[in-house]
Amino acid sequence: MNEVTDKIEGAYRHKIDYAHSNPKIGLLIVVGLLVFWLLGIILNWEWTYRRPGTWGGNFFLNLFGPTAFRFWLGVIIVIAIAGALIYYFTL
Secondary structure, eight states: OHHHHHHHHHHHHHHHHHHHHHHHHHHHHHHHHHHHHHHHHHHOOOGOOOOOOHHHHHHHHHHHHHHHHHHHHHHHHHHHHHHHHHHHHOO
């Protein structure tokens, strides 16, 4: 059992060391997560735009309706993806 945990910890340390030596990898992870979120919005996965039942979280969803809210959330995510990619390529 110790050998297995040592191998897992070694692999984890290797990935952490790689991330520390290459800080731009975090931007790629952010872009990947944003692309996944955008894909969910395009495919109408409700968890991507539904908020918890709080008044503040559902205000814009109730104000605009699901379709318009998904559209504008998609626009914001595309802008965030573009900003992260621009920042990635200018570092």
